[in-house]
Amino acid sequence: MMLTSRAKRIAPGAAALLLFLMAFLGVRHESQRPAPKADQELPSAPVSVEVGYDRLARIKKYPAESQPWIDAEIRCGVAGLVLEKLVEQGALVKKGDPLIRMDETGARNAADAELARHSEASGLLVETERLEKTGTVGPTALEASLAEVRGSRGRLDRARELLARHTVRAPISGVLTILSAKAGDTVELNQLIGVVADVEKLRVFIHVPVAEVGFFKLGEPFLLRVGSETHRPEILFVHPAADPQTGLIKIEAVLNNPNRDVSAKTPATVEIETEAFPAGPVVPAQAVRFTEKGTIVLREEMGKPVPIPVRVGSEIDGWYPVLDGLQAGERVFIEGLP
Structure with missing residues (x-):
């Protein structure tokens, strides 16, 4: 009688526990069920583009x-x-234009003194020639007077040359790329103070791998892009051997630059066509299908895809040139079809 009573008391509790476990496992099962993938919802509609x-x-x-x-x-x-600094860096100068004026006080005084001595010697020569004609002096005196004139003339020329060197002038015509001296500076003989660059022609240097040297031919122009502008320099020289450190071949070209449109040392890019196709029909790479029976595209006809055999060239930047089988203006499918 006691066991029956205890069983009656345990049965309702066990049943409740069993119901709880079944509900918990059911919720957990639902939470672990994978969500449907977005790409499984609906297939995309076919898309066609114009050739x-x-x-x-x-x-x-x-x-x-x-x-x-x-x-x-x-x-x-x-x-x-x-x-005095007579021009600023970056100026366009002609050969012989004055650039720097230096203190020439001492040199000018020396040149003036030599001019006075030469004038005096020249006057004495004239008088000696007159006296020699009258027999007052002999040929020896005349020779001495003539030698003095010649010597004073040489000293005057050297003094004037030294005076002229106190004005620094442009050695060639071009752009004054560097001029470091300024008023108040003390400079030494033969000191480097600037550079003039002739940029009416430019040397263009390219370094290419040995296997790609064949793209460059002597005397032929190529496209040089400087910013948004393009130019056509010509190849002057291709070095016969690669640089032992870089393994690259150095190529030199000349760019005629009469209006100085291109500044020296400006970053530039050479563009060489390594493969080209004549103008014609082109399609996106997504439109071309390579099958066992050949290359095809799905041409749109009355809204339907029709397989069309085509002959294409190499893919270039995501496009194929169509050499045979299509015409510009037709439409081909690129996606949305199996």
Whole structure:
């Protein structure tokens, strides 16, 4: 009787526990069920595009550097004090233009003294010639007077040359790329104070791998891009051997630059066409299908895809040139179809 009573008391509790476990496991099962994937919802609608018309070319790019055709150093002809800087760096100058004026007081005084001595010697020569004609003096006196005139003339020329060197002038025509001396500076003889660059022509240097040297032919122009502008320098020289450190071949070209549109040392890029196709129909790469039976595209006809065999060239930047089988203006499917 006691066991029956205890069983009656345990049964309701066990049943409740069993119901709780079944509910917990059911919720957990639902939470672990994977959510449906977004890409399984609906297939995308077919998309077609118009066959374009273009010229496709594969472009190889190389960095290039440019240098002035000629660089001429500006050096001081004398030592002394700089009185005046006559032009600013970056100016366009002609050969012989004055750039720097130095203190020439001592040199001018010396030139004036030599001029006075030469004038005096010249006057004495005239008088000696007159006296020689009258027989007052002999040929020896005349020769001595003539020698004095010649000597004084040489000393005067040297004094004037020294005076002229107190004005520093442009050695060539071009752009004054450097001019470091300024008023108040003390400079030494032969001191480097500037550079003039002739940029009406520029030397263009390119370094390319040995296997790609064949893209560059002597005398042929190529495209040089400087910012948004393009130019056509010509190849002057291809070095026969690669640099032992870089393994690259150095190529030199000349760019005619009469209006100085391109500044020396401006970053530039060489663009070479390594493969090109004539202008014609072109399609996106997604439109081309390679099958066991050949290459096809799905041309749109009355809204339906129709397989069309085509002949294409190499893919260039995501596009194929269509060499045969399509015409510009037709439409082809690129996605949404199996």
